[in-house]
Amino acid sequence: MAKKKRTIQEQSIDPAAQQMLIRAEELGISTAFTRADDLAPCNIGSAGMCCKICSMGPCRLTKDGQTGICGATIDTIQARNLIRAISGGAAAHSDHGRGMALTLKATANGEAEGYIIRDVAKLRTLASCYDIPIEGRSPEEIADELADLYIAQFGQQTGVIAPIRRAPEKRKKLWAEQGVLPRGIDREIVEALHRTHIGDDQDAEHIMQHAIRAALGDGWGGSLIATDISDILFGTPAPILGEANLGVLKDDMVNVVVHGHEPTLSEMIVAASQTPEIIEYAKAAGAKGVQLSGICCTANEILMRQGIPAAGNFLQQELSIMTGAVEAMVVDVQCIMQALVSLAENFHTNIITTSEKVKLKGATHIEFDEHKAMTIAKRILKEAIDNYKNRGETQIPDSRTDLVPGFSHE
Ligand code: SF4
Incomplete structure (x- = not known):
């Protein structure tokens, strides 16, 4: 069922957006603003209570106490849907970090046309943080070793990803106590998909514990790596008009x-x-x-x-x-x-x-x-x-x- 159609003033308070929405209406062109009015979100999907994980479903749960065909409860299904959403986001942002690490490697080896190392100070600071020697070495030599360290974080299988060492001590202690320190960026995403395959992890709290580990693998892994390399290659931002x-x-x-x-x-x-x-x-x-x-x-x-x-x-x-x-x-x-x-x-x-x-x-x-x-x-x-x-x-x-x-x- 379609939702109530909003006025253009209700769709956006921005005069520029309003002007373009009026133009779209005059030209008979749909936009995300009008499509949002035409499409009512599914209540079951919005609450994460629809499971499509196996071919016995989809199982659409509508009330407390109901389970899917396999017996999965609402909280299990909601947790599985949430961790899959988290994993999708973590995969996208971390994969961006992987691309940046490969670009840093190519730049260090003179293979990336047009790129240079712009923020040498940040490069040296980060390298020191990871115990990479900097004295007497060129920026390219340091960047090459730092890129290798970054690239290794994606496929690491055991231990704790290196960028975690930059987190506050109190926070790291809490993460260790909760068992959510990420071992490898890709590993946590793969494990999230494994756990949510039919017949695997069916304890909502346990699923969410791993969701936090996968998210930390992105936030303190892939995404942090991407930001650090952006600063090294394009310069650390400073206030600008x-x-x-x-x-x-x-x-x-x-x-x-x-x-x-x-x-x-x-x-x-x-x-x-x-x-x-x-x-x-x-x-x-x-x-x-x-x-x-x-x-x-x-x-x-x-x-x-x-x-x-x-x-x-x-x-x-x-x-x-x-x-x-x-x-x-x-x-x-x-x-x-x-x-x-x-x-x-x-x-x-x-x-x-x-x-x-x-x-x-x-x-x-x-x-x-x-x-x-x-x-x-x-x-x-x-x-x-x-x-x-x-x-x-x-x-x-x-x-x-x-x-x-x-x-x-x-
Ligand atoms: S895993 Fe269970 S709840 Fe999900 S679709 Fe299959 S039978 Fe339904």
């Missing part, structure tokens, strides 16, 4: 919106957009240059490190295309709506997927490879610039907000 909202798009420039999670690609697109080759290419196409902006987590990455403006958050990915002013939306992994491709068909926007892990049916795929990063970044930007001539009527909200991002943990 920035702008946010759809008004950062420019009518007289080629607008390229980067969206997703991987700074390896977006940082290289930032660097490529500032090269004389790309600036001249854009001018030859009749634009004043290339205006980069970000959506979602990628926006945060390039905003806090480079001051590149943020066009918006997760919910503005569709609305940025609604402006009609985006030549290319370049996506990598995570938070990318499948709706982008069909939405973009109403405008001239080229949706470009770049990750070997993520394709969208109907999108242009230009696969990113850190070994040829600058070459690929320039190719993507030229695709966007070539699309400038296809731009139709635009409507960019005159709405942007100044902000000061870049307050890092360091």
Whole structure:
């Protein structure tokens, strides 16, 4: 059953979003805002009481005391659903950390085109923390050994992952007492899937104990590794002036919106957009240059490190295309709506997927490879610039907000 349709003012308090939602309504185009009104969430699914773990089900439990065909109770089913959600998130963010570790390794060995070690002080601090010798060694030698240590955390089978040593002593003691210290980043995710296979762990508290271990393997493993390497390769953020909202798009420039999670690609697109080759290419196409902006987590990455403006958050990915002013939306992994491709068909926007892990049916795929990063970044930007001539009527909200991002943990 459809939910009550909200007014545009109820859908968003942001004037820029409201303007784009009005435009969508006028053009008869659906967005996540209208689809959310059209789709009522399933009450059983919302409460985590639907189990699809084996082919005797799905078992949809609706009241206390009910069990699945195998006898699984509601709390077991809810715990299994929750740990699988945690494992999916931990896998995604940690896999990003793995990619960063491989990029650090390639950079250390001179195999990653366009990347350099920018924050040598952070590299040396981290290496010391892991007892990696730093005196008399080049940044590349240190980075090579640090990358090996990071890469090993993913496949480690026993013991405790190394980055845990950076946690406060009191917290580590508590985790040890509770038996939730992660042994290996990948191991905890695999074990979460094993435990939730039919006929395995059926004690909700025991399942949740492992959920915490898998989450810590990400938070103090994969995600921490990703952040540390981002600082080493792209610089530790410092306060910088920035702008946010759809008004950062420019009518007289080629607008390229980067969206997703991987700074390896977006940082290289930032660097490529500032090269004389790309600036001249854009001018030859009749634009004043290339205006980069970000959506979602990628926006945060390039905003806090480079001051590149943020066009918006997760919910503005569709609305940025609604402006009609985006030549290319370049996506990598995570938070990318499948709706982008069909939405973009109403405008001239080229949706470009770049990750070997993520394709969208109907999108242009230009696969990113850190070994040829600058070459690929320039190719993507030229695709966007070539699309400038296809731009139709635009409507960019005159709405942007100044902000000061870049307050890092360091
Ligand atoms: S594992 Fe049990 S509760 Fe889940 S689908 Fe199978 S029979 Fe149903």
